Amino acid sequence: MCYTLGIDIGTYETKGVLVDEGGQVIAQARRAHKMLVPQPGWAEHDPEQDWWGDFCVVSQELLQQSGIDPIDILAVACSAIGPCMLPVDAQGNPLMNGVLYGVDARAEREVCELTERIGEEVILSRCGNALTSQSVGPKILWLKRNRTDLYQQTARILTSTSFLVYRLTGRYVIDHYTAANFSPLYDVSTQSWIEDLADDIVDLEKLPELLWSTDIAGYVSKSAAQGTGLAEGTPVTAGTIDAAAEAVSVGVNAPGDMMAMYGSTIFIILRTAQRVSDPRLWYAPWLFEGEHASMAGLATSGTLTHWFRDQFAKDLDSEEAFSLLALEAQDSPPGAKGLLLLPYFSGERTPIHDANAKGSFFGLNLTHTRGDMYRALIEGIAYGTRHVTDTFSEIGHPPHRLLAVGGGTKNAVWLQATSDICGLRQEVRKNTVGASYGDAFLAALAIGRVKRSDIEHWNPIAADICANADLRYDHNFQIFRDLYDATKAIMKRL
Known part of the structure; x- marks a missing residue:
């Protein structure tokens, strides 16, 4: 028997799977870690x-659990939260902590x-995306300006x-899907690095x-x-x-397929037939040459x-x-007895792209319980999700199929509230392990052991x-x- 191994580094946890040919x-295996927040x-x-x-x-634990001979693992694939910004020295040693994706608004x-x-x-x-907190280019410029000594190394x-x-291999590589988030350093038309838009950010040989x-990047x-x-x-x-690997794990394959990843953030990927250009959303070449994807993400969800x-x-x-909080939320009626939550606890990414947005409970009164507040929190995330799906519909790309994945899918109240608020049916696959499972499939795909359509057999609905x-x-x-529109100026003053 032959196997593939996939490992994903998430915001709060690393997960890995060892998968056979079927x-x-x-x-x-899994291992928890913390997101570091040195300042707001x-x-x-x-x-x-x-x-x-x-x-x-995680790799060692998978091998120990399974007892298989490592030589029987035919390929390895990994994914991780991103896009991130990490400067390393000439020996590949990190010079500082890794700066995370759009949740970091420095x-x-x-x-x-x-x-x-x-x-x-x-x-x-040129880049397919407006510059936002998700963009790596501005963070490199921040490094150059604020950590001059580190940038010089x-x-x-x-x-x-x-x-x-x-x-793993000694080779510095990045996939095109991730690279598209390095705006304004990646040209989506030529699918190559560019420097003419902002040659003062970084020398391209550093990318x-x-x-x-x-x-196959190496061995x-x-x-x-x-x-x-x-x-x-x-x-x-x-x-x-990680989000792209999650999408693969649940069968996002054809134009119109949309994934909603219930993780530390809600992240959405829609496969499209052509490039979609809208400043409220993100674009990237899909994982396979000649294909396209449009993305969106909330700043805080599972967080x-x-x-x-x-x-x-x-x-x-x-x-x-x-599980106990979910039961309390289930006892609260839809609408949480008039209580609303704005889920902007670390600013907000799509579709408003406002680093100054603030979170709040609105409508509290003396009758509200913890269950009402937790339901309002779940519904607030679902309202943020609807804001995204409505945006896709407005530009003529409504989802034909919505596939849910991630740890949050275990929360039945959250899943149902999202379907009810967005007005969309969701499909949940048998295996909700997520990105690491998608990695294992991509590893098998890379060495020709499976076809892309085989995910339907690997992971049925x-x-x-x-x-x-x-x-x-x-x-x-x-x-x-209306609440955000009415208070966004006040948020900026706080």
Whole structure:
């Protein structure tokens, strides 16, 4: 029997799976870590401990659990949160913590300055995306300006997956899907690095080599084999961002397929027949040459449920807290008795792109319970999700099929509220492991052991979540929109 291995580094947890040729999960492992928030608006990981350290521990645990000979693992693929910004020295050693994706808004000044200097229309035309907190280019410029000593030592600028692949193979690479988030340094038409838009940001030789996600980047080195337990010489793919691997795991394949990833953030990927250009959304070449994807993401989602548990459910056992809170929310009626939440606890990404947006409960009164507040929190995330799906519909790209994945799919209240508020049916696959499972499939695809359509057999549909019409949700969604519009100027003053 032959196997493929997939490991994904998430915001709060690393997960890994070992999968056989038919998609059966042979072993699973996970390891928790923390998102570091050194000051408001910043978000970081320790790359040695949280990225490479987790990868080694999870890989070894998978091998120990399964008892298989590492030589029987035919290929390895990894994914990670992203896009991230990590400067490394000439030996590939990190010079600072990894700066995370759009939840980190430290480069707001650079975003505004570059947008004004280059022009929003030019950036959108050349790069496919407006500059936002998701863009890596402004964060590199922030590094150059604010950590001059570190920038002078920088040999390469990597994302999280690039760092992992380098540690595994000794080669600096990045997939096109991730690279499209390095605006204004990536041209979506030529699918290459560019410097004429902002040559003062970084020398292009500091950026990784561009590959497609299923290209073989290299082979497990002797030192990596010692750290991970994998066999020296095992093929390693170029990898990708976790959300893309999640989308693969649930069968996002044809134009009109949309994934909603219920993780630390809600992240949405829609496969499109052609390039979609809208400043409220993100664009990237899909994982396979000649294909396209449009993306959106909230800034805080699952992160909010963790925050609520830690602040308001200290009386509950941490292992059971989420299931007990879900039961309390189930006792609260749709609409949470008139209570609304704006889920902008770390600014907001799509579609408003406002780093100054603030979170709030609105409408509290003395009758509200913890269950009402938790339901309002879940519904607030769902209203933010509807704001995104409505935006796709407005530009003529409504989803034909919505596929749900991620840890949040275990929360039935959250799933149902999302379908009801968005007015969309959701499909949930049998296997909701997520990105690491998608990685294992991409590894098998890279070496020719499966076809893309085989994911339907690997991971069949297990449940349909149908939308229930409720006028309270339509009414409250309009209030949700109006509340932000009415308070965004005040938010900026706080």
